[in-house]
Amino acid sequence: MNLALFDFDGTITHKAMFGDFIRFAVSRRRRLLAAPVFGPMLLGYKLGVVSGNTIRARVVNFGLRGMPADHANEMGQRFSREILPTVLRPMxxxxxxxxxxxxxxxxxxSGALNVYLQHWCHEQGLELICSRLEVVAGKLTGRYDGLQCVGAEKSRRVREACELRHFPLVYAYGDTEEDLDMLGMAHKKYYRWREVA
Structure with missing residues (x-):
């Protein structure tokens, strides 16, 4: 038995799904209130001066803080069922x-959020290591439960969950710099669906 590690956003899907989920789950009113705050941040992200970690953490805090966990889970199930099938790569x-x-x-x-990705992976019969949202007293706090599962955190969590020495071959598939640590663990690495040395 070998081990195959797949990034989700941009690897299994055609595009990143974080923003799509926020638009799907967060009320229009709250999104409108956020526009003046996040406009400059998004520009900074596109210019490379604001990190993906920073902007995702701020969006989670503003958009999801106080949402009942049951509602977030329900929205995640719907997003997994209604939206994710439309963006999956057949390859x-x-x-x-x-x-x-x-x-x-x-x-x-994946750095994707557990509230929707856990449903898709369960339906597919796949194991999942991803970013988790913190819940206190039945509500989302607007914070991550632990670190975002990107960069070095991906490889740390894989090592924690999988005894790599037990696998003759480790495959890894990714598409951004946030996947490079994970690809570095593998014998066979695929970056944007091309095998790399």
Whole structure:
């Protein structure tokens, strides 16, 4: 049995889904209130002066703070069922199928939010390591539960969950700099669906 590690956003899907989920789950009123605050931040992100971690943390705090966890879970289920199937890469699904036919252990390792990605992975029968939202007294706090699962945190969590020495081959698939640490752990690395040394 080998190990196959798949990033989600931009690798299994055609695009990043964080913003789509926020637009799906957060009320229009709250999004309108956020526009003046996040306009400059988004520009800074596009110019490379604001990190993805920073902007995601601020959006989660502003958009999801105080939302009942049950409601967030329900929105995540709907998003997984209604939206995610429209953005999946057939090539990625075929590769996941191939690994499963080989008897490999397949793990999605993503910075995406657990409130929607856990439902998709459960439906597909895939293991999941991802960014988790903190819940206190039945409501989202607007903070992450632990670190965002990007960059070095991806490889740290994989090592925590999987005994790498038990796998003859480790495959990893990613598409951004946030995946490079994870790709660095693998024997066979695919960046934007091209094998790299």
């Amino acid at each position: 990625a699904l075929e590769r996941i199928r191939w690994h499963r036919e080989q008897g490999d252990r397949v793990v999605v390792v």
